[in-house]
Structure formats: C-alpha cells, structure tokens
Amino acid sequence: MTVTLLCILFVISLCQTTLIPHLAVYGITPDIYLVFAVFFSLNTDIKQASFVNWINGLVKDVFSLAHFGLSAFLFVLIGYVIGRSKEFVFKDHPLTQVLITFVVALFYGLGCLVFMLISSENVKLAVIIQKVLCSAIYSAIIAPLLFAVFKKFKTKLGLNHSMTFDRKV
C-alpha cells in the first residue's frame, strides 16, 4: 500500500507541477492533490484518511511557496469532516463526487485565504474569491474522471470497502 501511495503521490506531483499549468483556463488550474484527498477520505476510515491526507498535504506543500504544513493541516481537517459525514452520501455517483469536491475545494480555498490574511499578504478579496470559486468548479468537473483513475488502484491502496452506502444498520 505504501509503495502504491508514494507512486500515486509522485505522479500527482509531477502532473501538478508540470502538466497541469499548461491546462490552465484563464490562469485557473484544477487541484489533483485535493481530488485525491477527497477520494481517499470517502473510501477509508477517519484515522487512515487523516494520515494519508496529512502526507498528501505535506507533499503538496513541498512544491509550493505556501506555508509548509498549511495544506497538510487543511487536508487533515477535510479527511476528518468527510470521514464523519461520508455515511450519509452515495459515494459512487459522479454527481456526489462533483458536489463533494466542489464544497471541499471551496473550504480549502477559503482556508488558504484565511491563512493569507493572517500572514498579512496582499490579498484582494474579490480576485481571490473568484479564483477559489473557479478553481473549485474546475476541480469538481474533473473529479469523476480522476475518481475513475484512482479507483483502479483501490485494491493496491488497501481500500476494499463497499463503494455504496456505508451506514451501519
């Protein structure tokens, strides 16, 4: 599982730092790290999701100018919140994946915005909020496609839970 996870994070990092900027629409790019965090959180328990999301966030921070640990912090929160609420959703439906990714991307973007405000960086609220919204939409649109790709590695990642309702009766 560890090797598969590291390989996936390696490929995601490579794509996000080299290929994805070329797919930017008006400067907006999708976030594959975030989609992977959502996928993992939806398919495993809170503890494992928290740990993997923490690693995922740290890897994202390594290739960014942002505070080291910022994405790790937000991804752990995302893993926790999705882990608490995933039993109420039907994970397999593309619409669910789109909606969850959109909401999570909004949350992540606003989290980043708060940190930027705390660290007294030059923040033009209108521009950043517009970016958060557009990026969330872009990430949400490609989420079902990426979910389908990640699903192929489910067994290797040790995610053998049912992809339907998890609610225990």
Add this chain to the structure above:
Amino acid sequence: MKSSKLNTNLFARKYMLVIIFLSSALFLAFLLPTNVSSQIKHGVGLPIMPFQKVTVMAINNISGFFGQLFSFENSEREDELRKHDVSRLENLVIKQADIIYKLKNEIKSLSEFYDRGDVSLKPVMANIIGYDTVEFRKSILIDVGNKHGISVNDTVVNGNALVGRVLSVARFTSRVQLITDPGIRVPVRVLETRDQGMLTGNSSFVCQMEYVPETASVKVGNRVVTSGAGETYARSVYVGTVTESEKVEGQLFLSISVSPIVNLSKIESVLVIRQKPDDSLQ
C-alpha cells in the same frame, strides 16, 4: 463528573491521531523557520527534479510541435496525406525549428540584457522545471542553484523585464517568487513621472502599485521600472505598463494597476541576475 471525564478521555483517545496531525501541521505552518522549511522542501523535491525536467521538456516540445503544425494547417493539408517518411521528416524539421526558435529567444534575451551595458550584473540562464501547486501562490522552480552561484534575493528577468526574485536556493534548484505572487513587494517607480511606489501581486495577471500619492499624475500607458530602493532588486529593470490609474475618494493613494510586460504563463526560460561576483564566470 466522572462520566464527563471518561467521555473526554475516550474522545481524546479516539481522535488522538487526528489531533496529533493537526498539531504537527500547525506547528510546521507557523513555527518552522522559513529557511528550514525551504531546505526541507528542496531536499524532498530533489528526487522528482530530473523527472520534472524531462516532463517539461517533453510538454514544451509537444506544444511547440502543435503550435507550428496549426500555423501551417492550411498550406500543409495536402502534405499530411503524403508518405510516412515525408511526414516524419517534416516533424523533424518542426522539432528543429522549435529548438532554433528557443535558442534564438535565449540569444536575443541575453543580447538585450548585455545591450544595457551593465557589466556589473552577472546573469545566469535557467530553465523553468516546475510551477506552484497552490492556486493562489505564484512561483516557479528553476534548474540552477548554489552550484551556479545563485543566492537568495537575486533578481530574475526574462529579456529585459522583471519576472521575480529568488526566494530559496538548493544545490541544483531555486524557487522564484513571481511578481504576481501576493507575498511579493517590489520597490518601483514610474518612468515618465518618476513617482515611486511598491508593486504587489494578487494572484492574477495584473499587479498593483501601492503608496503613490493621489497628487501624482500617473497615466495609463506609463512604464514602470524597479527603483533599486532596498537593494534587493537590480535597478531600472522594466516591470510593466500602467493599465489603470484612478483616484479613490477618501484615499490618500492612487489605485494603480500594472500589467507585467512578461507573459509569466508562457515563458520557458529566465535569466537570474546574480548579486554575488563569481570569478569563474569572468
């Protein structure tokens, strides 16, 4: 009383892992010194660097190939139907043209730089091998570092125009903070009116010029250059042109937007102006 204490303990034990991660992530974000985190970032990112280089080269070649192909689409429609070896040769020519175009750009960029006649500045050519992973931050990773004499705060230009500054350096790579990043502050002046201000990015394609008094007569189309104040940035480097300048009621300063002269999303290579002299390059 006892039961509430028991519940708290249970909660803490149950979510211990989450709490530990949250605390460590917060610790990393706020308490880790910037130079330490930069070194960690460069160290962890090092194994991926060769792959980034290869991928970026491949992507640039492919985009160059398609760019050339689409521009000749009409005139070469018939040629596409010809034999396989002919098209293979054409592809080779296009590839060569792209390389020539890239090399010409590099030579032009270097010539423009040397034409300024400022021999005290020592530029180093660098290729972009990676971009920032966070949407709101604007930085690039370049393939030169300590080994090439690069140091923190070196000015980064493309042709004659400002791209950003070196924020952290490793042995073979450096991270460059672009002028569109919200964390950057560049002391600038308007070329025509000589008014000084501070250029800041805001994650978009346009930068803001702040602290220009409302009495200044800055007009749309005026050129903005680095002022050299603070000595972080080389002096008189072209930054961009004023695209908006208006007085806001109740404000002491003008609201000025500056459009960078360099298209930061399209550049493939940059020049790093080294501050430290290096005898090996003289």
